[in-house]
Structure formats: structure tokens, C-alpha cells
Amino acid sequence: MKTKRIDVYLLPALMGEADLSQGVAVVIDVLRATTTIVHAVANGADYVMPQLTIEEAREQKTQLPTALLGGERGGQKIEGFDLGNSPAEYPAQRVKGRPIIFTTTNGTKAMQACKSARDIFIAAFVNLTALCNELAEHEHIHIVCAGTEGEITREDVLLAGAIVDHLSLGRLESIELNDQAQIAADAWREAKTGLTMSTLAERLKRSRGGRNVLRIGLEADIEIAATLDKFDVVPHLDTTSWKIRDPRNRTP
Numbered sequence: 366m367k368t369k370r371i372d373v374y375l376l377p378a379l380m381g382e383a384d385l386s387q388g389v390a391v392v393i394d395v396l397r398a399t400t401t402i403v404h405a406v407a408n409g410a411d412y413v414m415p416q417l418t419i420e421e422a423r424e425q426k427t428q429l430p431t432a433l434l435g436g437e438r439g440g441q442k443i444e445g446f447d448l449g450n451s452p453a454e455y456p457a458q459r460v461k462g463r464p465i466i467f468t469t470t471n472g473t474k475a476m477q478a479c480k481s482a483r484d485i486f487i488a489a490f491v492n493l494t495a496l497c498n499e500l501a502e503h504e505h506i507h508i509v510c511a512g513t514e515g516e517i518t519r520e521d522v523l524l525a526g527a528i529v530d531h532l533s534l535g536r537l538e539s540i541e542l543n544d545q546a547q548i549a550a551d552a553w554r555e556a557k558t559g560l561t562m563s564t565l566a567e568r569l570k571r572s573r574g575g576r577n578v579l580r581i582g583l584e585a586d587i588e589i590a591a592t593l594d595k596f597d598v599v600p601h602l603d604t605t606s607w608k609i610r611d612p613r614n615r616t617p
């Protein structure tokens with residue numbers, strides 16, 4: 366069995382001098398950007414194009430008049446945008462066949478931090494098993510947690526740990542983890558004993574990101590984010606076009 370290496374970064378700022386060019390990257394922002402992107406792509410959006418700033422998003426929209434503008438600042442939908450950052454705002458009736466230009470406070474920055482990786486995948490609890498199946502064949506995986514405004518946040522750490530735990534099963538001798546990966550795996554293994562969907566949601570509500578989402582009255586988004594394996598799609602961010610797509614629906 367080939368040695369596999371997983372490096373977790375609990376924040377983009379904790380990536381140090383990591384060289385992502387020989388590996389694949391996984392971006393996690395459970396509350397809510399990556400959960401919302403998985404919903405958009407699974408529900409048939411043509412692609413999601415992440416943008417760092419509101420101005421860049423608006424500029425892209427002038428080039429792409431058919432696109433929907435989505436995202437948030439302070440958790441709220443941005444003035445003039447079509448959609449906010451709630452996964453429930455991205456049903457098939459709204460997004461099927463549409464490009465989405467998307468900017469959020471934390472998630473889209475984490476994607477930018479991964480831009481030198483060979484491939485970038487989008488992770489959430491809602492696509493956990495499909496993601497782990499995709500990652501099974503990759504030898505060097507970098508998992509980047511978005512955090513919340515520069516602070517580590519528990520919901521992202523738990524998902525990073527769940528991915529490490531899943532990929533480590535049966536490979537104890539042939540897997541190398543950095544310390545941040547071990548910390549995340551320990552957090553997940555402690556949490557998963559007796560874990561049900563409702564207790565995962567309760568844990569997410571007590572996280573830093575969860576408290577922010579509760580404060581703006583969007584508790585239902587946390588319940589959605591805590592739903593394991595709702596989708597089997599693994600959105601892929603193409604580093605050349607900077608578009609996130611379902612790789613099963615590749616179009617020229």
C-alpha cells in the first residue's frame with residue numbers, strides 16, 4: 366500500500382510555506398459557503414465562480430449577464446444580489462443551468478489560498494462520503510479550513526477530522542498526518558461516539574461559525590449543513606477557468 370499524506374490547515378493563515386503544487390486541495394467552510402456551493406452544483410447550476418470582493422463579483426456580472434449573483438457580508442445577502450449564502454436559496458428551480466458568481470466572507474478567501482494546487486475539491490458534511498471516495502486515490506491531500514474571520518472554528522475542524530478519520534480507516538501504518546490533521550481527527554473521533562444528525566447540528570450551533578449563523582436567525586441552515594451525505598457530488602474548482610463544476614457534467 367502506497368504511503369498517503371494528509372496535511373490539514375485549521376486556517377488559511379496556518380498553511381505556512383506549504384507547497385500545494387504536487388497535491389490536491391480540499392476547501393472546507395461548513396457554515397456556510399461550501400455547504401451552499403455543494404447544493405448549487407448538485408441542483409444543476411452550470412458553475413459557481415468564486416470572487417474575493419463584491420466589486421469583482423459585480424464586474425464579472427457585467428461580462429456574464431445570465432449569471433446569478435450570490436453571497437453575503439455579515440451573513441446577510443449583499444445589496445443588489447440575487448441570492449444570499451443559505452443553501453436553501455439554491456434549489457434546482459432557481460439555479461439549474463445558471464452560472465453563479467459568488468462571494469462570501471471566509472470561504473472564497475480559502476479557495477484563493479489553494480490556487481496553486483493541481484485540483485481543488487469542495488467539501489461539506491452533505492457530500493462527505495462522495496468526497497472521501499474521490500480522495501481515496503490521491504497521495505497528497507491538503508485540507509484547508511476557512512475559519513471565521515481569522516479564527517479557527519469548530520465546524521470546519523470537525524469536518525476536516527471526519528475526512529482524515531474516513532481516509533485513515535485500515536491504513537494506520539501507511540498514512541502520514543501533520544499535527545493539525547491529528548488534532549482535527551481527535552476532535553472528530555471524540556465527537557462521533559454516539560453522534561446522530563441532531564447532535565452534530567447541536568455541536569455546530571455551539572461553534573464560532575454556528576453562533577454567528579444563529580445570531581442572524583438562520584438556524585435552519587445549520588440543520589441543513591449537518592445533514593450527512595445528502596448529495597454524491599464532489600464539486601471541482603478548475604484553477605484555470607476559476608469555475609466550480611460537477612466534474613460529471615464537463616462541458617467544453
Ligand SMILES: O=C(O)[C@H](CS(=O)(=O)O)OP(=O)(O)O
Binds near residue numbers: 438574
Ligand atoms: O454567511 C456565512 O455563513 C459566513 C459569514 S458569517 O460568519 O455568517 O457572518 O460566511 P462564510 O464565508 O460562508 O463563512
Ligand SMILES: [Mg+2]
Binds near residue numbers: 398
Ligand atoms: Mg464559515
